[in-house]
Amino acid sequence: METTPVLPGDILPSELIPHSTNKAVKLGPGLRHIPPSTVKATISGTVTSDLRKNAIWIEYNGGRYIPTPSDLIIAQILRSAGEHYTVQITPHYPPALLPHLSFEGATKKTRPQLKPGDLIYARIAAAPKHADIELECFNSQTGKGEGLGPLKGGMCFDVSVGFAREVIKGRRGGVVVLEELSEKLGFEVAVGRNGRLWVEGGEGERSGGLKHVIAVGRCLQVCDEKGLDERGQRELVRQVLKGL
């Protein structure tokens, strides 16, 4: 995996663009194709490519989350209207729609009854340019929940969008905090690409449970703010665990 920093307007050198004979090159966020064969960066960040998938995109941190189809996100119910929930992904984006029946095994009778303010872990089903964003909490092909759905209890922590992406990638993204923490503490995590992390400390909100959740949240936020490398992260985890 190569990383080269680029600025908006930079023309990508052709050696960075994966060349494959049988597959078309896929351009990801932050890149723009100008025919016939020029690729320009539209955002500053590092060029990242995946040769296997024949894809290239720009990895960047900061800015707002822009909903992209098939992203997993943590969103908040605003209200229920008609046959949809109106859901907020970020405060800066118009609300998205989540159909009442987009849950695993949901029928009119058995669908989850969510109140305003409840959190859900959902996938962006479609993000059309000029219409409402649609979410789903199950795989529409298989009908399985795949871990999506309402999030009960726990706590939600805000982190930067880039960090959330790194957490999803885990070790590959250079984040080892969760692994390190999980050796000592038991907890459950959901990572939303919209920069929200949900942490739940297991059964019962006993003092230990709450404390662990707070500790996990603090580790993640400090990591994000200070941009710690792996060693720094290990050190941080060691300190926090000692504090418990």
Next chain:
Amino acid sequence: MPISILPPAPAPSISYGADPSDSDDDFDLDGDIDMEGTSRGLKRPRTSQRHIVTPGELVTDDTQWMRGHGAYHPPDSTAIHSSVFGTILKTNKLLSIIPLRARYTPEIGDLVIGRIIEVQQRRWKVEVAAPLLASLPLSGINLPGGALRRRTAVDELNIRNFFTEGDLLVAEVQSVYESGQATLHTRSTKYGKLRNGFFMSVSGAGGGGLARKGGIARSRRQVFTLSTGRGGGDIDVILGVNGFIWIAKHVKPKMEEGPNRLEESVSMDVYSSQNNDIGVETRREIARVAGVIRALVEGGRRVDEEMVVKAYEVSLEMEEGMDVEGGDFLGGEKGRRVVEAVMSG
């Protein structure tokens, strides 16, 4: 009741603690309301009509009572306190407080008069003086061309041909949501658009029960026809439970009503907003009825068929007995005299 200018009063003593009203605070459940409702086996809930409670007052700390409307438990206590200003109503073990004055709370089956505020895709939003606007779905009205006709997309497009913003209608409360929002229907020839008359409203009529004073009482007949003197002809009076009143010229239905001909009677005419011809005499009598009702309200009396009819007759008598100097206006002193005459007679 307007603000009265007071004569200089002697400064009240500071010792309000010894105010006679305070003795009422020690309201004794055994003495006042007893268990009369249950012990006598009455079906009808009984109220302690004379006893007034005010917000925050301890009603009872006996745990056998259940808390109803207008009452609350303070945090970490099982005692029942009143949250409104009103009288106590007991229904078996349920203790509720009926406010003396409140906005209208819709109940299923209420006959109400409303005004269309908003037209939406498949329904109207109707102001009925309740905390929330009531909704009248397109499916809740009789469509012209027979009751069995199906609602079509064309009807949805022409929704304003039936009712439009500002129209008045009389309807029945079909259901009430948990939020307190009412759904109305006009699926009867009794209900529908109002015309040929005069609208007035009586505030603070809500609250329900027997405690309602100076307002419209829920009674068996909310709609009645009054045959007036002085060439006025028949006048329809509709007393909406929500405090809205409609007084209009009586118009005979065009067709004979019969169970089988109901469908035909629903023509587009029902939704016309055009008034019929109304003679001067009729107009004057409509105004008189309105004046009579207003006098009753100002006098703090209940408004129902009996009272309205009686008061109307008294006002006619007074009119004939006197010179016509005061005109037909029934305000102020004259109104008070009408009310007094009704109460004494």
Next chain:
Amino acid sequence: MPREVELSNNERDFILGALRQGLRLDGRGQDVYRELEISFGEEYGVVDVRLGKTRIVARISCEVVAPYPDRKFDGVFVISTEFSPMASPAFEVGRQNQDEIILSRILEKAIRRSSALDTESLCIIAGSKCFSLRADIHVLDHDGNLIDTACAGLVTALQHFKRPDVEVQGEKVTIFTAREREPVPLSMLHHPLCVTFSYYDGGQIALLDATFAEEQVREGEIIVTMNRNGEVCQIAKYGGVAVDALAILSWTNMALVKVQAMTKVIQARLKEDAERRDKDGIAAELRADNDRPSERPHG
């Protein structure tokens, strides 16, 4: 359109649950402030205050104007607040937010009405000339406790600011630039600071320096403004859940301790800055003196 960030039910329950066990998300005790960081700008009266992520810039400026006709012996002192949209998605430019009006009212009462600033000292010639002092408060980031931060920022800025020196000869007024004469610090009578208590469970839990999330789940707040001499300048409890009168008294006592501690931090930072400037100040003055003769021939 951005909308106000509302906490999810999960966060609400969690924060409250943790508070009931004496835990705060950032690990502080209930009566512990975040670290008050103060830095000064190049000019006098420019102060950047941070309390955790909350950040406020206060700037004092002054000009000479005619005093108000009904207050001939007083200078003019205006406090203006601005919430920048970058602080929170709920803030909009140009539209006054409810919190903004309340913040400016509290500052008004805490500093102006308590006569922390001696406005009479701003008068140059009664009825015709006086200094008009303007304090601009800019909220750059909002993570709770805006009022305490803004008040600390404003009071620090007022102490840091220096107005130009003036000389009055009859009707003639000479205003000296900073080069001609060392500017004069403002005359302050006392230094009020705000302490906001956010309470939960009917006053059983009281938090100091609540973060934005903690503010959103609180039942009510009470803002106490005191100076280190133990004078209460202002108390504001706008509604909220009822609390015991005794709790209010004990909170005022606690506020005094916090105000005294905060005053110490502010004074220390002011002193550091003054020392740093003193060295530069002398150097600058020397340079100015040397420059002057050489400029003369041209003038």
Next chain:
Amino acid sequence: MPLDTSSYSLALLRLDGRRWNELRRIHAQISTQAAVDGSSYLEMGNTKIICTVTGPAEGRRVGGGGSGGEATIQVEISVAGFSGVDRKKSGRGDRRIFELSYTIEQAVQTTLHTQNYSGSTISINLHVLTQDGSLLAALINAATLALIDAGVPMSDYLCACTAGSTTNTASSKGAPRPQAALPGLSSLDEEADDPLLDLNGLEEQELPFLTVGTLGASEKVVVCIMETRVQATRLEEMLAVGVDGCKRVRSIMDSVVRDHGKRMVDEG
């Protein structure tokens, strides 16, 4: 307007002849306006307020989202130009008025049981006819009475009054004490000072005071606003006197409501 407060210590009578713990005459009426859901007229001494309440009724949707299932409360205060000593036209954007209405809004929100009225608005309109001190207290009391008349459920009366202190060291006009003065030194001459209940306009201009609003006769404080500088040691007395005053205000308001109720029941 300098006020000679020195005479107080001699006769222990205030300018208007009251003792320290005396309320002014409170007169109130409810159901004064026929066209609204609830109304009241209140006099606290020479401070006179009319209040009308409309609702709960469905108002214009603000924002779009339901605000947590509670009714919205709107407070509007209009101060008559002739209400004060100087004829003044108060503008729309007056922050002081905004603060008053914000206070009432916040105080009423927690006192009313608005959970049952989600989506509707209760609007409270207050008109100040004359002002002679204790304005906020009078506004709160008038609003409470009008809300009771409108039949809106609430936990208890929200009643308010002011309490002051004859301490003159910290009044806005008084010579400000230099910073160096130790708090201990000044307390000697303060011992003769008395707390005062229910201040009138003149006293308010001269003396430090606070407005307390309590929930019924309990000692739970809903509103506490103080805008003048005072030694923290004086606070306890002022609060105690204020809370006690609120209890008395409650019993006066309660008797007004009861009298009115009795008349309604008797007449109907």
